[in-house]
Amino acid sequence: MTRIITSEDVARQAGVSTATVDRVMNGRAGVRPATAERVLQAVEMLGYVRDTRASSLSRRNKRKIWVFLPDSNTSFRAALSEEIEAAAMEFARSCDLVDVQAYMAFEPEDLVRSLKSVERDSCDGVILVATDDDDVRSSINRISDMGIPVVTLVSDSPRAGRAHYVGIDNIAAGRTAGRLMGRFLIDDRRPVALVCGSFLVRDHVERRLGFEQLMHKDFPQVPILPALEGFDDPAKMEQVVGALLQAHPDLGGLYSIGAGNRGAIQAFANTGRGDVVFITHELTDLSREAIRNGIIDAVIHQDPGHEVRSAFRLLQAELDGTPIRWEQERIRIEIFVKDNLP
Amino acid sequence: MTRIITSEDVARQAGVSTATVDRVMNGRAGVRPATAERVLQAVEMLGYVRDTRASSLSRRNKRKIWVFLPDSNTSFRAALSEEIEAAAMEFARSCDLVDVQAYMAFEPEDLVRSLKSVERDSCDGVILVATDDDDVRSSINRISDMGIPVVTLVSDSPRAGRAHYVGIDNIAAGRTAGRLMGRFLIDDRRPVALVCGSFLVRDHVERRLGFEQLMHKDFPQVPILPALEGFDDPAKMEQVVGALLQAHPDLGGLYSIGAGNRGAIQAFANTGRGDVVFITHELTDLSREAIRNGIIDAVIHQDPGHEVRSAFRLLQAELDGTPIRWEQERIRIEIFVKDNLP
DNA sequence: CTTTTTCTGATGGACGTCAATCAAAATGGT
DNA sequence: ACCATTTTGATTGACGTCCATCAGAAAAAG
Numbered sequence: 170m171t172r173i174i175t176s177e178d179v180a181r182q183a184g185v186s187t188a189t190v191d192r193v194m195n196g197r198a199g200v201r202p203a204t205a206e207r208v209l210q211a212v213e214m215l216g217y218v219r220d221t222r223a224s225s226l227s228r229r230n231k232r233k234i235w236v237f238l239p240d241s242n243t244s245f246r247a248a249l250s251e252e253i254e255a256a257a258m259e260f261a262r263s264c265d266l267v268d269v270q271a272y273m274a275f276e277p278e279d280l281v282r283s284l285k286s287v288e289r290d291s292c293d294g295v296i297l298v299a300t301d302d303d304d305v306r307s308s309i310n311r312i313s314d315m316g317i318p319v320v321t322l323v324s325d326s327p328r329a330g331r332a333h334y335v336g337i338d339n340i341a342a343g344r345t346a347g348r349l350m351g352r353f354l355i356d357d358r359r360p361v362a363l364v365c366g367s368f369l370v371r372d373h374v375e376r377r378l379g380f381e382q383l384m385h386k387d388f389p390q391v392p393i394l395p396a397l398e399g400f401d402d403p404a405k406m407e408q409v410v411g412a413l414l415q416a417h418p419d420l421g422g423l424y425s426i427g428a429g430n431r432g433a434i435q436a437f438a439n440t441g442r443g444d445v446v447f448i449t450h451e452l453t454d455l456s457r458e459a460i461r462n463g464i465i466d467a468v469i470h471q472d473p474g475h476e477v478r479s480a481f482r483l484l485q486a487e488l489d490g491t492p493i494r495w496e497q498e499r500i501r502i503e504i505f506v507k508d509n510l511p
Numbered sequence: 512m513t514r515i516i517t518s519e520d521v522a523r524q525a526g527v528s529t530a531t532v533d534r535v536m537n538g539r540a541g542v543r544p545a546t547a548e549r550v551l552q553a554v555e556m557l558g559y560v561r562d563t564r565a566s567s568l569s570r571r572n573k574r575k576i577w578v579f580l581p582d583s584n585t586s587f588r589a590a591l592s593e594e595i596e597a598a599a600m601e602f603a604r605s606c607d608l609v610d611v612q613a614y615m616a617f618e619p620e621d622l623v624r625s626l627k628s629v630e631r632d633s634c635d636g637v638i639l640v641a642t643d644d645d646d647v648r649s650s651i652n653r654i655s656d657m658g659i660p661v662v663t664l665v666s667d668s669p670r671a672g673r674a675h676y677v678g679i680d681n682i683a684a685g686r687t688a689g690r691l692m693g694r695f696l697i698d699d700r701r702p703v704a705l706v707c708g709s710f711l712v713r714d715h716v717e718r719r720l721g722f723e724q725l726m727h728k729d730f731p732q733v734p735i736l737p738a739l740e741g742f743d744d745p746a747k748m749e750q751v752v753g754a755l756l757q758a759h760p761d762l763g764g765l766y767s768i769g770a771g772n773r774g775a776i777q778a779f780a781n782t783g784r785g786d787v788v789f790i791t792h793e794l795t796d797l798s799r800e801a802i803r804n805g806i807i808d809a810v811i812h813q814d815p816g817h818e819v820r821s822a823f824r825l826l827q828a829e830l831d832g833t834p835i836r837w838e839q840e841r842i843r844i845e846i847f848v849k850d851n852l853p
Numbered sequence: 854c855t856t857t858t859t860c861t862g863a864t865g866g867a868c869g870t871c872a873a874t875c876a877a878a879a880t881g882g883t
Numbered sequence: 884a885c886c887a888t889t890t891t892g893a894t895t896g897a898c899g900t901c902c903a904t905c906a907g908a909a910a911a912a913g
């Protein structure tokens with residue numbers, strides 16, 4: 170096959186030494202702009218890609234990655250933690266997972282406070298579950314401006330200067346749930362309810378928006394009940410969903426946007442209402458069991474393992490200046506029914 | 512963090528030299544079984560994992576990978592080819608994609624003939640789209656027995672001694688299609704049809720089995736029409752599906768198990784029968800378009816990119832003796848509707 | 854035209870593994 | 884105890900990049 174191009178080839182092509190090529194490739198100081206440009210051109214011309222194996226092998230000190238997660242108590246959050254641990258093993262040769270900090274969910278100030286400790290010399294990259302908040306945004310920008318790449322995970326801070334967002338489009342996820350709801354319903358005169366975790370969390374708002382938009386457009390005859398709040402809490406959920414089932418004996422479907430579904434499942438089990446189309450988010454041991462025995466009809470899922478690995482890869486690519494394989498990094502909105510459970 | 516363990520540590524622990532450790536790790540001759548055992552124990556005890564970066568960097572000659580694909584003319588097959596090319600780039604540093612050979616689809620003898628050329632010194636690993644056939648099986652066994660790992664892709668030869676199968680469970684895929692069909696149907700007295708590529712291809716048989724099983728069990732009132740054959744050919748498909756639509760004005764749904772859906776879509780477009788629930792396999796430009804404008808209601812998909820990368824990774828893991836991250840390699844049965852298209 | 858500062862080249866030692874060599878030691882058979 | 888045969892140790896040079904050092908060259912400043 171074609172010979173592999175090394176930094177030596179680039180040096181020869183650019184008429185400089187390998188030391189200079191290295192300085193340019195790693196953005197180290199002491200190279201005149203004109204010379205750097207020549208090197209970059211040679212890279213371009215020869216199609217040089219630096220060998221990440223050799224690179225990470227020779228690199229003196231490992232990348233220090235900081236991770237910030239909300240302290241919520243959901244299965245999905247637990248799965249995230251596990252996957253981060255697994256990824257830390259997988260990337261152990263090139264990265265040091267310095268710190269996985271838990272910040273108080275729903276309290277941006279706490280995240281902001283945590284992010285304050287991020288400094289250039291103790292941190293090479295940040296992964297965080299963000300919120301769409303002005304203060305969080307400026308914290309991210311501060312870190313980004315120091316030249317530390319930031320990747321948002323699961324939940325974005327869209328207008329911040331993060332390098333990438335790894336997660337699903339929540340409006341599309343809501344629409345997907347709506348589509349399934351509309352088509353799974355057996356009687357389109359029976360009303361449909363939806364329960365958020367919170368009306369203030371961006372992700373939930375987006376999912377709700379997508380769901381309601383789609384229902385109004387494609388299944389306009391189906392009555393949509395006013396949205397409820399379950400605060401991602403099983404006890405609260407059981408209460409809210411229990412009351413809902415009682416108040417609406419003709420309920421046709423329920424879309425649960427957030428967490429705490431243990432409570433919702435319990436409420437269904439208590440009343441034995443198997444005819445209600447129940448759609449939730451995130452596949453967990455619990456929702457898997459509920460889907461098996463017919464309580465849940467479909468789960469909209471995002472793969473936390475994929476997301477975490479993707480976040481690490483993107484961070485690495487950013488730090489290495491390596492091209493990104495987008496096909497591999499796109500997080501899918503997965504649909505699970507009883508029969509395609511992994 | 513914890514210090515990284517090198518082959519030197521293992522050598523010290525086992526009381527041998529690094530040369531011997533290397534011989535053991537790479538299965539080279541010239542080590543007494545007792546000594547090899549000591550080394551393996553040291554590896555176990557210290558939890559040594561060989562650094563694949565350094566390993567593949569230092570390896571003198573790249574792995575020679577052979578790939579065998581059917582010569583079918585479907586979009587999915589084209590996607591596979593593309594992804595193989597992409598993967599060849601991605602793994603170029605450690606693998607040489609020696610040859611992508613096309614064998615005549617539906618003709619096992621031709622595949623067997625091609626596989627004959629696989630020899631120890633010109634090949635380190637094989638990826639192939641297999642068929643469940645006695646001769647193919649023994650060909651695979653012959654290669655396996657030479658110590659060359661074989662990975663089957665998309666379609667398996669289950670009883671052969673292949674190292675891994677990368678693909679979906681087609682029975683489950685059929686069940687999934689059945690579930691969606693049953694729930695999407697608006698009137699369960701209208702009959703449902705299914706069209707295979709061929710009654711003889713194992714994958715199609717399995718999907719059909721899963722579909723029919725589930726329909727009989729969970730939607731027993733829905734009449735199932737006798738299965739049809741479309742030979743993965745657009746022209747034939749258009750004819751078959753056209754005739755079907757004409758013969759059954761009350762048709763409720765169609766499950767297309769194989770390829771050639773261009774023809775089926777055309778037939779639907781010709782008759783303007785938007786009320787028929789149409790479920791197909793594999794997301795392509797065509798099916799994406801058809802799902803957008805409402806002809807197709809759901810697509811059961813397997814990600815060819817994921818599959819190909821997975822095949823390469825598994826082959827490498829096999830050759831490196833490296834542990835496999837199963838969570839990452841599991842191929843999902845994906846469901847796409849209008850709203851969660853990637 | 855010096856002096857200072859900023860760039861650049863040359864070099865060499867990592868990183869962890871592979872693979873080849875040659876010599877030394879252990880083993881087995883007689 | 885001898886020789887032939889395995890098995891092992893010690894050493895060495897890749898692989899491609901990083902990074903530090905030092906000396907020398909070019910550019911900027913005086």
